[in-house]
Amino acid sequence: MVPIAKRLAALARSTALVAGFALAAAIPMVSAQAAQPEQYFPLQSYRVGPYAAGGTGFFGGFIDYMNLINLRDGGVNGVKLTWDECETQYIVERGVECYQRQKTHVPGPSAWNPLSVGIAYAMIDGVTADKVPLITIDHGRTDSTDGAVFPYVFPLLMNPYSESSGIINFIGSRLGGDAKLAGKSIVVLYHGSPYGRETVPIYKLLAAKYGFTVKQIEVPAPGTEQESEWLTIRRTNPNYVVLRGWGVMNPVALKTAQKVGFPADHIIGNVWSNSEEDVIPAGGAAKGYIALTTQATGTTYPVVQDIERLVYGAGKGNLADKARIGSVYHNLGIVNGILNVEAIRIAQAKFGDRTLTGDEVRWGFEHLQLDPARVKALGAEGLFHSINVTCSNHEGDGYVTFQQWDGAKWVRISDWIAPDWTLLRPIIETSANKYAKEHSITPRDCAKETVAAN
Amino acid sequence: MSSAILERQANSQGLPGLKSFRGPFLVLLVFAVVIPQVHSDYLFDAILTPFLAISLAALGLNLLTGYAGQVSLGSAAFMAVGAFAGYNFLLRIPGLPLLAGLAFAGLTAAVIGIVFGLPSLRLRGFYLAVSTLATQFFVQWALTNISWFSNDDTSGVISPPPLHLGGFALDSPVRRYLLCLGVVAVLTFLAMRLVSGQTGRALIAVRDSELGARVLGVKVLRTKLFIFAVSSFYIGVAGALWSFAYLRTIEPDGFDLDRSFQILFVIIIGGLASIRGAFLGAAFIVVLPLLLSRAGAILLGPGFDSGLVDLVQKIFLGALIILFLRLEPAGLSALVGRLRIRRNAT
16 A cells, blocks of 8 residues: 555646646747737648648738738838738648637737638637637638628628629620520539538529539549549530639649540639649649639739739748749738738728727728729739628628639639629528527627618 | 556456546546636637547547457547537437437447447458448448538538537536536546446457357357447547537538547557546647647747648657657556556555
């Protein structure tokens, strides 16, 4: 028998160990005590793993834009932008861990930009309780467009339904008018993830509305193997294939399409299948391939040129490869930066030029109205069209455009197109109300909010 | 099996008295009383809750693989079954208490476990492992393609309803952690009773020699199916806790083959055929990477490439695993056991 004192000592030791471990975990992130006000952005980025191309481009663009604002303008009205990164590898639980880790930052987060549908879904409860906005530019939960039910979630510029509607309208125009869609056949090849499945119902609805037949085929993530899917497509022999891919799935799809003899210019990529990283690995198989985008590519826009000159000139550029400046993901990151920064600026006009709380930044996003003239003043004319976010419309009616890969670069082949928002709105509201009911949420009355704000 | 495990089993012959529960009880006391005094959502939401859920899943797998010797690669599938079953029971039966929902989640997983345990009556070792892969693929396929399971959600992702325990809202990280702790403590206690009794000896007999077990009068087929059911029950409850208390979202992709491997690694590193091993292994596989990543972020500063930190951390962790397995093939549990023996000897 061990003496009782010894046992107690052992217990004390193990207790101390556990307590020490608890303390170590509880210590908040060491943050430099800023003398001047700062606005902090937690970045749940992904720079390794199968989706690193998207992650490095997007977060690189976002960081480059914030650096530009700090270097060129000294911050937003004197408030410096700060950020730190937490690696998620696009994996949901890692994103959740990053969320828990970064939300303890002082000052608190301005807005979350995880660039992952799965992570965004897992954060909706949390950000709503914390009162910090969650931005899912060009993706996310479609029904979060309804700001009455989702006050803190913003699928800015374009939600998945708008995107699908824009693609079908574009195919209609290629065929010579929406009426020509009747009797045609379209295959949607989508990524086996929450992101990929999000549009299954809307394509069914669009098919019923325009009278085309649609066949939707899921590719198991990450999508490195697509032989059987493309053999099915060859048997179906559709007029068009909509590619709703992500990461490595896209070049594999283009190469496999060439193998089975499906023409690249009848494949229409969605917004996550539209980058240089999607087509260059496919080589010649990608030539002629068309994809949707909400922001143009290239470095001809003043804001991109400023970044190249001031940020990369000062050696503070975030992209390891300067050739990627102005690429699709990089420009999307820049546009995302513009939207976040302008939301801060708009909120500052109401609350003052100081460090804003997440809830105040949310107000800024809810009044994020940038008309083409303002977009031009920001040096982004032609980079993206405009945005008009309101309490009830958290998407902000973004316009889309289409680009074709000529073997070396993307060439825009369409004007800015407006998706069919009036068709989509009732479905979005039905879905949002179902969510509200399941989660016992009482939707806000946006009519009242607008009056109160003015 | 290494000699350390056999020795320990030899020591634990006969039904244990209350004494053998004293150590675990003291640990539980620390986790239930002392740790909740720490005010850190991060500690509960990001470290302890997932740690408890994975520990419970590993405990379930350890009953099956460690004690009964049936290798399974389908753990994540049973977690998925538990998560989706729990969600559907709570959604479709209004007013169903949360604990009943968790129990039904476990029972559903147990039924599926019996069905997919049937091949174990004919297959052994690697062949059984491969046949459990079928569970993994089938369950994920069914949950993805049959939209009823996700209440016709467009993306197949589900957010569980707000959690209540007898009118008490489990809306904070600490409360969700305490829910997990309570469930895990009860199930761990039951597992300890199970393995130290008649059934536990039957399991080990089946693992070490089926023929020998049969000669001794152990009903091998029934024992195998029974432990498949119990193990699946544990893993199913773990899956429900993982998605309800930790992630607050359920999606079939979160329960892929990687997760099955993760749980298998937990018990290999922690120690096969050991209750304690499941917890030690989960601490190693789940908690250590987080601490490493935080340490890396603090040491290197926020300006450092976070992707690079992540890769370095993987290399570090991999090296540690190799080192551990080299020094102590029977797992962390045996390491702790040896330390204790040494201390008692002095």
